[in-house]
Amino acid sequence: xxxxxxxxxxxxxxxxxxxxxxxxxxxxxxxxxxxxxxxxxxxxxxxxxxxxxxxxxxxxxxxxxxxxxxxxxxxxxxxxxxxxxxxxxxxxxxxxxxxxxxxxxxxxxxxxxxxxxxxxxxxxxxxxxxxxxxxxxxxxxxxxxxxxxxxxxxxxxxxxxxxxxxxxxxxxxxxxxxxxxxxxxxxxxxxxxxxxxxxxxxxx
Amino acid sequence: xxxxxxxxxxxxxxxxxxxxxxxxxxxxxxxxxxxxxxxxxxxxxxxxxxxxxxxxxxxxxxxxxxxxxxxxxxxxxxxxxxxxxxxxxxxxxxxxxxxxxxxxxxxxxxxxxxxxxxxxxxxxxxxxxxxxxxxxxxxxxxxxxxxxxxxxxxxxxxxxxxxxxxxxxxxxxxxxxxxxxxxxxxxxxxxxxxxxxxxxxxxx
DNA sequence: CTAAAATATGAATGATTACTCATATTTTAA
DNA sequence: TTAAAATATGAGTAATCATTCATATTTTAG
Numbered sequence: 001x002x003x004x005x006x007x008x009x010x011x012x013x014x015x016x017x018x019x020x021x022x023x024x025x026x027x028x029x030x031x032x033x034x035x036x037x038x039x040x041x042x043x044x045x046x047x048x049x050x051x052x053x054x055x056x057x058x059x060x061x062x063x064x065x066x067x068x069x070x071x072x073x074x075x076x077x078x079x080x081x082x083x084x085x086x087x088x089x090x091x092x093x094x095x096x097x098x099x100x101x102x103x104x105x106x107x108x109x110x111x112x113x114x115x116x117x118x119x120x121x122x123x124x125x126x127x128x129x130x131x132x133x134x135x136x137x138x139x140x141x142x143x144x145x146x147x148x149x150x151x152x153x154x155x156x157x158x159x160x161x162x163x164x165x166x167x168x169x170x171x172x173x174x175x176x177x178x179x180x181x182x183x184x185x186x187x188x189x190x191x192x193x194x195x196x197x198x199x200x201x202x203x204x
Numbered sequence: 205x206x207x208x209x210x211x212x213x214x215x216x217x218x219x220x221x222x223x224x225x226x227x228x229x230x231x232x233x234x235x236x237x238x239x240x241x242x243x244x245x246x247x248x249x250x251x252x253x254x255x256x257x258x259x260x261x262x263x264x265x266x267x268x269x270x271x272x273x274x275x276x277x278x279x280x281x282x283x284x285x286x287x288x289x290x291x292x293x294x295x296x297x298x299x300x301x302x303x304x305x306x307x308x309x310x311x312x313x314x315x316x317x318x319x320x321x322x323x324x325x326x327x328x329x330x331x332x333x334x335x336x337x338x339x340x341x342x343x344x345x346x347x348x349x350x351x352x353x354x355x356x357x358x359x360x361x362x363x364x365x366x367x368x369x370x371x372x373x374x375x376x377x378x379x380x381x382x383x384x385x386x387x388x389x390x391x392x393x394x395x396x397x398x399x400x401x402x403x404x405x406x407x408x
Numbered sequence: 409c410t411a412a413a414a415t416a417t418g419a420a421t422g423a424t425t426a427c428t429c430a431t432a433t434t435t436t437a438a
Numbered sequence: 439t440t441a442a443a444a445t446a447t448g449a450g451t452a453a454t455c456a457t458t459c460a461t462a463t464t465t466t467a468g
Contacts, residue, residue, distance in 0.1 A: 015435070018445060037330070043426060053447045058427065122326060125382065126241070155396070160387055164376065164396055171375035172368065178329070183364055192359070192368055199403040219465065222415060246455060257417045262457065414465070421458075428451075435444070 013060060022060050024050040026074070029067050034115045043067070065127065072120045075113075080137045082109045087141050095149055096198040102142070103193045106169050107184070114177045121174075139166050146201075154203045165197055226264050228254040230278070233271050238319045247271070269331065276324045279317075284341045286313045291345050299353055300402040306346070307397045310373050311388070318381045343370050350405075358407045369401055 013019045028050035032041050043064050047054040061067045086105035090098050110117060143162050146153065155161040172193055176184050183189040232254035237245050247268050251258040265271045290309030294302050314321060347366050350357065359365040376397055380388050387393040 013445090015444065017435080021445080042424085044424095054427080055429085055447050056445075059445070062427095064426065157387075157392065160392060160396060163380075163385065163387075164400060167376055167379050168372050168400070171379075172371055175371050175375075176367075181367065183361075183367075188361065188364060192364060196368060196372070196400065196404045200400045219414065221465080225415080247457080248455070258457085259417050259459085260415075263415070266457095268456065410468090412466085412468105414463105416463070417459105417461080419459100422456095424455085425453090426451105427453105429447105429449100431447080433444105433446070436442085438440090438442100 018060070021050075021052055021056055024052060025057055025060065025067070026070060029071055030113070030116055033071070033119050034113060038119055068120065068123050068127075071116070072124060075117060075120055076137065078112070079109050083138045083141050087145065090145070095152060095202050096194065098145065099197045099201065100190070100194045103169060103173075103190050103197070106173050107190060110170075110173050110177055114174070118174065118178065135166065135170075142166055152203055153201055155201065161201070164200070168197065169193060222264070225254075225256055225260055228256060229261055229264065229271070230274060233275055234317070234320055237275070237323050238317060242323055272324065272327050272331075275320070276328060279321060279324055280341065282316070283313050287342045287345050291349065294349070299356060299406050300398065302349065303401045303405065304394070304398045307373060307377075307394050307401070310377050311394060314374075314377050314381055318378065322378065322382065339370065339374075346370055356407055357405055359405065365405070368404070372401065373397060 013022050025046060029041070029046045032046055032049055036045075041064075043057055044054050046067065047057045050057070057067075061070070082105055086101050086108075087098075090101065093101070139162055142165060143158065146158060146161060146165075150158075153161070155164075172189070176189050181189070183192070229250060233245070233250045236250055236253055240249075245268075247261055248258050250271065251261045254261070261271075265274070286309055290305050290312075291302075294305065297305070343366055346369060347362065350362060350365060350369075354362075357365070359368075376393070380393050385393070387396070
């Protein structure tokens with residue numbers, strides 16, 4: 001008897017019609033979150049933007065939180081996928097080169113929809129119910145890479161290292177994007193983060 | 205005719221009595237924000253906790269945002285003060301030693317009331333009206349230190365360097381505190397951040 | 409002592425919003 | 439063809455909350 005979470009989908013859409021409804025709702029939700037912000041994110045507004053009655057929304061999402069949950073899942077999947085792509089066939093590269101790959105991938109991932117990503121992130125840290133899966137998945141990729149190169153690494157504590165690296169990259173990029181710094185476009189940021197992390201990781 | 209901000213205090217408390225009221229309100233506000241979170245942060249609840257009528261609250265704060273504004277100002281002052289204390293009489297130290305001082309100060313600053321600090325931080329990035337003064341003040345201290353040691357530094361772009369250093373330290377500490385990692389207590393975090401930043405800054 | 413100024417009160421207002429439910433329409437499958 | 443299942447509708451409900459205002463109490467100053 002697994003107690004179902006509040007945010008469990010209310011019912012599975014079976015027909016094409018309802019599938020389209022769910023997609024429209026999710027798109028509208030993302031749009032309102034990014035364009036109008038969390039304060040304007042009301043279930044009625046989402047339904048309206050989706051061109052769907054408020055009742056229909058509640059057919060598939062038992063409450064507002066479930067909507068955010070669903071968006072977070074989508075976001076996590078995209079992140080995970082991007083990380084995968086950039087972290088395969090990497091055996092022949094130096095650590096510094098791989099770090100550059102990672103930084104580049106992270107910039108790409110965050111550039112896609114930074115505001116949505118940020119809002120979801122804040123909700124995750126507020127709500128225990130949300131999937132921190134997004135990070136932990138990506139962090140697992142990082143961890144396995146670091147394990148493979150363990151002999152070339154300066155830090156001893158692998159968990160701490162994963163924390164330092166992932167958190168540093170994530171926050172620098174996130175902030176740079178939201179602040180619209182020029183260092184993103186110019187490539188300076190990528191270079192500096194790469195140097196910061198490489199110097200920290202590699203045995204001198 | 206400077207258009208007054210919404211968050212301008214409604215009236216200045218002149219008597220001791222009203223001074224006490226304002227302080228009680230601010231204390232209650234901080235308490236509710238940290239203990240119950242932003243969702244439970246209602247003006248009526250703050251007034252109740254302060255032992256004051258809702259009307260009195262609105263005598264001194266024209267709206268809810270003004271309350272957050274006032275808290276943010278208090279917080280900024282404390283941060284600024286702590287940074288000052290830890291960054292004086294530093295001329296005879298190496299860069300690595302100073303970085304350690306900074307990291308230690310930052311840990312102390314954030315440990316004081318991490319949740320309050322985080323909530324205010326999030327509001328600042330959401331609202332344009334809020335004082336980003338907190339960071340910029342501390343960043344100025346950092347900038348002037350880096351300027352003094354410019355010849356020993358590897359990075360060329362000072363603004364970018366300030367961004368990298370302040371943002372990295374801030375986010376690593378914030379996250380470590382909120383995640384309750386054991387690396388804080390053990391001192392490992394302080395050592396690792398210091399190494400990360402020092403390696404990045406100092407000419408090899 | 410007294411009137412004006414400062415301060416405090418809290419019920420009431422109006423607006424917002426998450427969510428429900430009774431009913432209507434559409435699709436499926438037999 | 440038809441009944442059941444799936445899907446859609448949106449006015450309505452109840453709760454919450456920021457803010458106001460008319461009134462009451464306290465303090466100050468002359």
